[in-house]
Amino acid sequence: MTHPDDDTLAAIALGDPAPSGAAEHARSCPQCAQTLAALRDTLTTLHAPAPELVAPPQSVWHAVESELDREADAAASAPASVATLPAAQPVAAQAATAPAPAGFTLVGTTTITYRDTQNVIHDATAKLYRKN
Numbered sequence: 001m002t003h004p005d006d007d008t009l010a011a012i013a014l015g016d017p018a019p020s021g022a023a024e025h026a027r028s029c030p031q032c033a034q035t036l037a038a039l040r041d042t043l044t045t046l047h048a049p050a051p052e053l054v055a056p057p058q059s060v061w062h063a064v065e066s067e068l069d070r071e072a073d074a075a076a077s078a079p080a081s082v083a084t085l086p087a088a089q090p091v092a093a094q095a096a097t098a099p100a101p102a103g104f105t106l107v108g109t110t111t112i113t114y115r116d117t118q119n120v121i122h123d124a125t126a127k128l129y130r131k132n
Helices: 006-014 022-028 030-047 059-075 088-098
Strands: 102-114 121-131
Touching: 006 022, 006 030, 022 030
Parallel strands: none
Antiparallel strands: 102 121
8 A cells, every 4th residue: 555645644643534544554654653653742732731821020021122212212313214215217217218239129227226425326227138
């Protein structure tokens, strides 16, 4: 007999009816017996009562609040996000309308807008060409 599939082994572990010969095979085959034992261990763990949950001491909550305050202060003092920079559509539109070199077809462009260390805004445009 071939090895039973995972669903059949799970059914055997649960005590559900299994196809003829599957339970016998699972008991006699070392590989299937090991899988069946692991499934039964999992079921035992799932059926075990959950341990009683205990609230953490107040000092834990104070530490969490302090960390959240530090993160909020750091975020408030961080420099402006790149997302606030003006859009670069004029540059992208210019790049898209520039003629392609002879023997090539322009298939796409991308523009990146960034701020350098002197706080000057720059646009960098890349063009992607396909050879005709």
